Amino acid sequence: MLKKTWFIALPLALTLAAPCFAADTLTVSQAWARATPPGASTAAAYFIIKNEGATTDSIVGARTSVADDASVHEMKMANGMMQMRAVPKLDIPAKASVTFSPQGYHVMLTGLKAPLKEGSHFKLSLALQRGGSIDVNVDVLGLGATEFSHSH
Numbered sequence: 001m002l003k004k005t006w007f008i009a010l011p012l013a014l015t016l017a018a019p020c021f022a023a024d025t026l027t028v029s030q031a032w033a034r035a036t037p038p039g040a041s042t043a044a045a046y047f048i049i050k051n052e053g054a055t056t057d058s059i060v061g062a063r064t065s066v067a068d069d070a071s072v073h074e075m076k077m078a079n080g081m082m083q084m085r086a087v088p089k090l091d092i093p094a095k096a097s098v099t100f101s102p103q104g105y106h107v108m109l110t111g112l113k114a115p116l117k118e119g120s121h122f123k124l125s126l127a128l129q130r131g132g133s134i135d136v137n138v139d140v141l142g143l144g145a146t147e148f149s150h151s152h
Ligand SMILES: [Cu+2]
Pocket: 044, 073, 074, 084, 106, 107, 108
């Protein structure tokens, strides 16, 4: 009798534990940034973030060791001009993905500590509202890059 209870209890415990690992349901791919010319103090990172979970999560912050500050921004057409605004909380809906690109969302890096060099990589950490964070490895592409490409 005791033995039988144990076998029933174990799968249940595993099921209950799963939602604790919120970041596991969010994945980031194709992360890239443009190389920066000498003296530049800002850069932007782009990627695709996918939420395979059943619950909406949100990016509520970002940080990286290559810049003093990192935050989510959005480029938007307003009165015929491209404008940039900060997005303190960006929802990633359940079973959906959000693409960061030069025409839309990006993670703005300000206070760059050194130029981003083509062919290098840097780590970017995205803080999630439901807890935890995602570590992203960002590929630095050429100065003229407009989209992700694998040069390796
Ligand atoms: Cu920006």
